[in-house]
Amino acid sequence: MRRVMELIDKRAAEYRQAPFFALLRDTSIEPRRRLSFAPNVAHYVMSISDIYQLVLRQEPPQDEYQRLVNAETSEDEVHWQWFMRDLEKLDANPSVPFNDVLRFVWSDATVQMRMLTYQLCRLGMGADSLRKLVLLHVIEAAGRVTIESIASVGREFEVATGERLVYLGPHHVDAEDAHTLEVPEVQRRLEAVEFGPEEAASLLALVDETFGYFGAFIEEMNACAKSGHTIRRPAPTAAATSAAHT
Secondary structure, X not given: XXXXXXXXXXXXXXXXXXXXXXXXXXXXXXXXXXXXXHHHHHHHHHHHHHHHHHHHOOOOOOOHHHHXXXXXXXXXXXXXXXXXXXXXXXXXXXXXXXXXXXXXXXXXXXXXXXXXXXXXXXXXXXXXXXXXHHHHHHHHHHHHHHHHHHHHHXXXXXXXXXXXXXXXXXXXXXXXXXXXXXXXXXXXXXXXXXXXXXXXHHHHHHHHHHHHXXXXXXXXXXXXXXXXXXXXXXXXXXXXXXHHOO
């Protein structure tokens, strides 16, 4: 398993070099603007909860690998609630028609983000507990790179506004540090697991494939952030404007 863990670390380090993270580090752009991408990741944030509960988790666990998967996925259950509260603080929860929300979430600008969630479902559905655990490690590794980069912007936002972000702030990083897969003893036990060359090759391929989907996703997020693509309140109609002045 050590080779698998080393490859995950290597691919996570490569992932960290994506232009999106350079944009997040650019302090010449005010924090709210750098976080304006947040509504674009709604599909992933809300879907990952289902992936963890309905695809990766299995009760009762049939072995130690599945027990670890169950523990880790349970620890992430409420993160989507943090995300929704952060949208309020970012003034990114406009009152818009429901159809407009659907068009935004399923727009051409976020195809790769949606494909990421669908591919994670495909890879996890029906997989054995070891493959689920490796898949979960990749998700968490890519997620850690992302939340660590965003958390620094969240700190700047709090200093500037007095509003404390949770999903997009340091609290998220602290919560991840306390998760089961981060416990040193758990990591040592997993690294000591050995398996044959065929299974090793299959798991290494799983890591590369999954990071490929995350790579396409983060490129798309960079495009969204640079273009300012986000959901907005509709412009008032002439009738509404007239009514407001009567």
